Amino acid sequence: MKAFKIPEATVQRLSIYSRFLHQLMDEGEDTVSSGQIACGVGVSSAQVRKDLAYFGEFGTRGVGYKVDELYGYLMEILGLDHExxxxxxxxxxxxxxxxxxxxxxxxxxxxxxxxxxxxxxxxxxxxxxxxxxxxxxxxxxxxxxxxxxxxxxxxxxxxxxxxxxxxxxxxxxxxxxxxxxxxxxxxxxxxxxxxxxxxxxxxxxxxxx
Amino acid sequence: MKAFKIPEATVQRLSIYSRFLHQLMDEGEDTVSSGQIACGVGVSSAQVRKDLAYFGEFGTRGVGYKVDELYGYLMEILGLDHExxxxxxxxxxxxxxxxxxxxxxxxxxxxxxxxxxxxxxxxxxxxxxxxxxxxxxxxxxxxxxxxxxxxxxxxxxxxxxxxxxxxxxxxxxxxxxxxxxxxxxxxxxxxxxxxxxxxxxxxxxxxxx
Known part of the structure; x- marks a missing residue:
């Protein structure tokens, strides 16, 4: 097996975050905070921020993340932007x-x-x-x-x-x-x-x- | 969901180690090193030692672990010593x-x-x-x-x-x-x-x- 820099547990959580974001999009939500993501999937908001930080800067302090942007980015990271x-x-x-x-x-x-x-x-x-x-x-x-x-x-x-x-x-x-x-x-x-x-x-x- | 001190990834690996130890028992092996476990399941030997260290001292330096003892202990930790x-x-x-x-x-x-x-x-x-x-x-x-x-x-x-x-x-x-x-x-x-x-x-x- 190969070793990767991003922990597998993080990759699994990114996958779970992306599902939650998809639910939010279905519900017509535009923005989301790390706290909401954390609550929605059952991890701490510090964990959410740490996981997303592996891939650079996301979101705006006090505003949160744009749901569709973050979703698109996660899907790309996960290699799910194509079949x-x-x-x-x-x-x-x-x-x-x-x-x-x-x-x-x-x-x-x-x-x-x-x-x-x-x-x-x-x-x-x-x-x-x-x-x-x-x-x-x-x-x-x-x-x-x-x-x-x-x-x-x-x-x-x-x-x-x-x-x-x-x-x-x-x-x-x-x-x-x-x-x-x-x-x-x-x-x-x-x-x-x-x-x-x-x-x-x-x-x-x-x-x- | 509840939070536990032992990372879930560790618990998953303990489960995988226990399977590998069972294979060794079937093959009649008495002792095993962290390096052998590592090789058998595809993680580093440092990882094996770190995972086992959560649960106290195992094994003897230069000799390794007694396969049946370590297996029994892991099964107990995992709650698999009963149905x-x-x-x-x-x-x-x-x-x-x-x-x-x-x-x-x-x-x-x-x-x-x-x-x-x-x-x-x-x-x-x-x-x-x-x-x-x-x-x-x-x-x-x-x-x-x-x-x-x-x-x-x-x-x-x-x-x-x-x-x-x-x-x-x-x-x-x-x-x-x-x-x-x-x-x-x-x-x-x-x-x-x-x-x-x-x-x-x-x-x-x-x-x-």
């Missing part, structure tokens, strides 16, 4: 859920294909998509200018699928399998273990006692 | 995927029920479970000693379902809906927006250019 084409490998329940997940599309992530090896899955309809054979991986990545691959296969298959994605030219991989994966330095990898989320909760439940 | 009963509300693709997700069970999270309001979903089999009516929420929480609720309903329903969970006695909520939710102070809330994961990738892709 990203995505491929999913693994058409189980989770892969299928992700293929249909509206939230991806809303944020500019377009699932171009979902692939599997199982004959009983290939051909299944998932909204606009149809599950296709993993043998199509290279063609799909090339023909659809795919940058992002999502791995939703069983742990035992995850490294093999990842290697194939990298070879096919995928530049960023989101791994939902519980396996620690290896990728070349130039490929961005992010592991999503859904249990980790529950474990953060159980940690906090225990601390609360 | 947690979980209820899922929303039996769409994502809720169904989570109800069947093996990784939860492996880490001690036992899904006791999955509820929905849709007549065409109620009664559907999901592994050992059967989708039940949301009207059963209170009974299910009480009868199964449920601590954790998972929200996988559409955004428009999310706050209502959350309020019902809190009223039923759920102490921790994992929210997969794209809505910012409000909970009382004593309830632990964690939002999982699956798009955020893709956005961290796109941020990194843009920075790499």
């Amino acid at each position: 990203w084409n995505v491929i999913i490998v693994g058409a189980g329940k989770l892969g299928s859920a992700l293929a249909l997940y509206q939230g991806f599309r809303e944020r500019g992530f377009v699932v171009k294909a979902i692939l599997d090896v199982a004959d009983n899955k290939i051909g299944t309809k998932l909204g606009q998509l149809q599950v296709e054979s993993l043998a199509e991986l290279k063609n799909k990545v090339r023909d659809n200018d795919v940058h992002v691959g999502v791995v939703t296969v069983p742990a035992a298959e995850a490294q093999k699928v990842t290697d194939e994605m990298v070879e096919a030219g995928v530049k960023a991989i989101l791994n939902f399998s519980p396996r620690v994966l290896k990728v070349p330095n130039e490929v961005v990898l992010r592991n999503v273990d859904l249990s980790v989320n529950l474990e953060v909760l159980s940690f906090n439940l225990v601390q609360n006692k | 947690w009963n979980v209820i899922i509300v929303g039996a769409g693709k994502l809720g169904s995927a989570l109800a069947l997700y093996q990784g939860f069970r492996e880490r001690g999270f036992v899904v006791k029920a999955i509820l929905d309001v849709a007549d065409n979903k109620i009664g559907t089999k999901l592994g050992q479970l059967q989708v039940e009516s949301l009207a059963e929420l209170k009974n299910k929480v009480r009868d199964n000693d449920v601590h954790v609720g998972v929200v996988t309903v559409p955004a428009a329903e999310a706050q209502k379902v959350t309020d019902e969970m809190v009223e039923a006695g759920v102490k921790a909520i994992l929210n997969f809906s794209p809505r910012v939710l409000k909970v009382p102070n004593e309830v632990v809330l964690r939002n999982v927006d699956l798009s955020v994961n893709l956005e961290v990738l796109s941020f990194n892709l843009v920075q790499n250019k």
Whole structure:
């Protein structure tokens, strides 16, 4: 994995701020203070100011931020000012859920294909998509200018699928399998273990006692 | 949301360290250095030592950590030395995927029920479970000693379902809906927006250019 100067927690919060700003735009708000953002998303206003300060000077003292400007800027920082084409490998329940997940599309992530090896899955309809054979991986990545691959296969298959994605030219991989994966330095990898989320909760439940 | 002294990023890494230690135990390893842990999970060894230092002194200089001891200790810190009963509300693709997700069970999270309001979903089999009516929420929480609720309903329903969970006695909520939710102070809330994961990738892709 590569190291970046901006902490990942900050990037995650920028993503959350941008959603909140989008809500404000929908509600017709023109300006917003760091305090309002903080309150809206559940962090301190000092944290909001610190996160935004990574990217230079925003806002006017006593007035706050222009909602649409800050939103546009955050979307640009996050690389969301254009679409990203995505491929999913693994058409189980989770892969299928992700293929249909509206939230991806809303944020500019377009699932171009979902692939599997199982004959009983290939051909299944998932909204606009149809599950296709993993043998199509290279063609799909090339023909659809795919940058992002999502791995939703069983742990035992995850490294093999990842290697194939990298070879096919995928530049960023989101791994939902519980396996620690290896990728070349130039490929961005992010592991999503859904249990980790529950474990953060159980940690906090225990601390609360 | 409540504030805790241990950064959430640390808690997430402890969870990841514990998985890696479990792998080592399976492979018959007795001791491990912070460098090995670091290499195995893709962080710096200074980070590993810093994370573990939150919880006191571990390991012996030049020898490292005893794998089973450190594993046991991390599981205890994470509140994973016993089982947690979980209820899922929303039996769409994502809720169904989570109800069947093996990784939860492996880490001690036992899904006791999955509820929905849709007549065409109620009664559907999901592994050992059967989708039940949301009207059963209170009974299910009480009868199964449920601590954790998972929200996988559409955004428009999310706050209502959350309020019902809190009223039923759920102490921790994992929210997969794209809505910012409000909970009382004593309830632990964690939002999982699956798009955020893709956005961290796109941020990194843009920075790499």
